[in-house]
Amino acid sequence: MCLKDASHTPGYMFTKENTLSTELKGQRTLAAIIFTDVVSYSAMMAANEEYTLDLLRRDFKVMKQLCQQFEGKVLKTIGDALLMYFPSAVKAVACAKKIQSSFAELAANLAPEEVLIHRIGVHLGDVFFNGTDVMGDGVNVAARLQSEAQPGGICMSQTVYDVVKTPLALTATDLVPKKLKNIPGSVLVYQIPPIHPTPFTAPFELESMDSEGNSQESELVIYSSGQWVLLHEHFFQIETYSQNVNGKLIIQIPSRTTQDDAAIQALRPKLEHSPLLKFAYQNDGFLVKVKSVESISRGDCKLWTVTLEPKPVKLDSKALEQSYKGRKQFYTADDIATLKARRLLLNDPPKLQMLQDAQVFSPALAERALLEKLIQSSATTISIQDCVLQSLYSQYKDQPKMFLEKARLQAIFYLKAAGVVEQVMELSLGSIGQGKLHVRFCGKRQQVYAGIEPATIEIEGDCLLVSRS
Structure with missing residues (x-):
């Protein structure tokens, strides 16, 4: 993305006081970039252009002062967007947090029509400064992250989060890898939610729409439970x-x-x-x-x-790493965690119904009973027994989007609280077709031993939404 002069465009406010300083021109460097914009700016401009521009100048003045306070430089303003550069990711995120908290304090004493809601994206990446512009990966990703941020919140790449989480004692919500427009590969993004309540919500889910704007159930895929x-x-x-x-x-x-x-x-x-x-x-x-x-x-x-x-759910480290030897197979702790995740997300294997006294004992039945015991065992007070996707489907089958978001959230609770994984890296649900739901999951287990990287569990398959049992 190359940010060009938009002063000729109606409704845009372009300022030249942010011309690149001499020491930056012609340089390529690693920089922390902040990109901001205003939610529903076009609609506000259409309703009252002069008044909206006054509010924007007011907010830009606050952001520019804070940028300077945190040793950053304002590179450019285009319309409602502000582009800032920081030599430190820590100072960039600290500045972004201060901007949003300052606007939250301001909004508490203003009428709703006097408040602008800003999104902020932060990325640490390679940028190039030429005579009149700035371009490169840092700018491209920061701009895309801004569009992923919740209104009134901050969205940052994992590159930034890994650097700032300890020095800033940061509380952020991790999301799944996101495919950002015109950016190759996926970027794992983190959100700092808004401080002040806003009338807006952010579109965290991806879904296919038909020509009338309705969700097509067969194409619907969600990667987050939204709000x-x-x-x-x-x-x-x-x-x-x-x-x-x-x-x-x-x-x-x-x-x-x-x-x-x-x-x-x-x-x-x-x-x-x-x-x-x-x-x-x-x-x-x-x-x-x-x-x-x-x-x-x-x-x-x-x-x-x-x-x-x-x-926080207390983990029994002994139970967490316990393994079992069956009659025909040895189950490691990671194997057992995978079994739990597969039951929860795919109903594989299906829950074993209570054995009747009259049933004839067999080695295969004994092995299956052991498998059920391993799945229902837990290193916490929370245990996994049933497939959460099946259990919610009957209630929400006529509302596929709501079903997917709620089922995903319920699955997240059990995956984390039952100690199956410590970090959910991806959980996508969809599409639904022929009574089946496609599921993709990737999660990292708890680290138990120093110097030994915890295992990653990956699952992909179809969950039968109506049990045949």
Whole structure:
């Protein structure tokens, strides 16, 4: 991507005060690049161009000041986009976080029509500075990552995240490898969710649409559960997700139905020793304790703010690495983890029904019973028994997109909370055809021994959505 002068284009604001400094011209270097834009900018310009430009100048002034504060350089502004350069990835992400937190503080004291919502993308890559422009991998990927960011949030490449996660004590949500437009290969991206609630949601899923804009079930593939969360036994679409300095999670849920209101109301903690509940969001799943549930009325909905205390699932390291020798096969700990993942995602092997006393013992039956015992054994308090894809399909079969997003989230919870894997690197669901769902999964197991790289589990196959048993 080469960012050219767009001053001739109506509705664009191009500034020349950001002309490249002499020391950068003609250089090729590794740089941390920030690329920003405004959500729904074209629609706002169409409604009131002069007023929108005033808001944009106000926000650009804040971003330019913060860029300088974090030792960066503003390279160019084109329309609603701002391109910044930093010699340090740590300072780039720190600046991006400060920009979004500053706008969140500003928005808290402004009317909705006075607020612009920005997306930010950050990448560390090779860039080339010529006399009037900047181009290269760093710019290309940062621009694409910006479009993947949640409104009011930050999206960064794994290259950046690996550098900044420790020095910034960063809390980010990992996503699956994304195929970015015009970028070869896939990029694993990480999200820092928005701080301030916004009326926008980001399109995390990929789906094929017909000529009338409807999803074609046979082509529908999702790579993320978007803004859905699993909390206890319910699924909610959230508006914001954040973590405070004490490690507590804060989610905001807009509710427009009495059923959702009742389900959230029922989460209010009643006792000090309230039970631990399931929780999953994006690619992470664990147990939580509800600390508070509050609500306010907002327009046509009620906005619930739920504060959760994560309770990491305790792993029994001995059980985690335990192996078994069957009559005909030896099962390593990695083999057992693979069996659990295959049951959860493919129903392979199907759950063994309770054996009847009258059944005749056979070596094959004994081996199958051992296999079932291995699958249901667990190194945590959470165990895997059934295929989650089958269990949800009957409820949501007429809503394929919702089924895929919710089933994926439920699977994430069990994969993580049951100790099958420590990191979900990919879980894509779709397409659906002839009563089968195609599944692709890649996850990395926990590291148990120093110096020994943990195993990676990869699964691909079709899950029969209606059990034949």
